[in-house]
Amino acid sequence: MVVEASFMVEDSEFPLSAVFEHLSSVTIELDRVVPTTSAVIPYFWIYTDDTTKLNTDLGDEIGIREVTIIDQVKEAMFVRVNWNLDHESVLTAILNTDVTLLSGKGRGGQWVFTVRAQEQAEISSFRTYCRNHELSVELTQFNSVSPLEDGQEYNLTADQQIALELAYNRGYFESPRRATQEDLGDDLDITRQAVSSLLKRGIGQLIASTLATTEADQPPRPN
Incomplete structure (x- = not known):
């Protein structure tokens, strides 16, 4: 990117x-x-x-x-x-x-x-x-100056996609974590709170676009 x-x-x-x-x-x-x-x-x-x-x-x-x-x-x-x-x-x-x-x-x-x-x-x-x-x-x-084709598919903002990709590449989502929110903030030159907000909103948007379904789309519940 x-x-x-x-x-x-x-x-x-x-x-x-x-x-x-x-x-x-x-x-x-x-x-x-x-x-x-x-x-x-x-x-x-x-x-x-x-x-x-x-x-x-x-x-x-x-x-x-x-x-x-x-x-x-x-x-x-x-x-x-x-x-x-x-x-x-x-x-x-x-x-x-x-x-x-x-x-x-x-x-x-x-x-x-x-x-x-x-x-x-x-x-x-x-x-x-x-x-x-x-x-x-x-x-x-x-x-970012690259077409955000994947991000647009999930309705991510450019800032959310950058933060999520950086977090993934730096090992933030690994256990144990290889990077903290402070580390990501230093790379992006933003506060830890701003990083936390971008990650939460970005993850929420990914879930809404991939896992969440409307009530009409949900399969019928077994009796």
């Missing part, structure tokens, strides 16, 4: 954040053009009221080897970045795990990145990598 997740990242966890130090109003956005070389996420648009006030001498910033201006107009600058991948950042977390970067935007000193993965476990691996390298990221959105 393909999933997408968005993360809010502290400005200090991603190179280029030094741009925010020079301007009070600036937006930095990943250009979605896929390069034909081995360069890693090289192109960005920098939007500001006046690009003449922008300090582009960022080659000495941690995590950056060189910034080259490709094009410049009054309120936008198109730049190419040569990263220093020896420095751990959200960028290296993306490169070293099985997630694909879909978008990235920085504004007001904060970054939001959206990634796609083939399954929930890959998102969990990305978060684990960040924790192990002391990178501060906060999950802000999580959703």
Whole structure:
């Protein structure tokens, strides 16, 4: 099941954040053009009221080897970045795990990145990598982008299906349990109470759709 997740990242966890130090109003956005070389996420648009006030001498910033201006107009600058991948950042977390970067935007000193993965476990691996390298990221959105054919058959919501599948894969339903509701909550970045509610409603819907029958459908009782 393909999933997408968005993360809010502290400005200090991603190179280029030094741009925010020079301007009070600036937006930095990943250009979605896929390069034909081995360069890693090289192109960005920098939007500001006046690009003449922008300090582009960022080659000495941690995590950056060189910034080259490709094009410049009054309120936008198109730049190419040569990263220093020896420095751990959200960028290296993306490169070293099985997630694909879909978008990235920085504004007001904060970054939001959206990634796609083939399954929930890959998102969990990305978060684990960040924790192990002391990178501060906060999950802000999580959703499935796969057709929920099975879930729709049982009238499950996307959130219920994600929670149930995660619980099954993590061994929550085994005896003894290999995962707790707190563990599932950590993976989904929601509270234990929210996990409990999703599981109860999801299980209830599965029972209603598979085992429960209306009175008219019930077989006659033996005398």
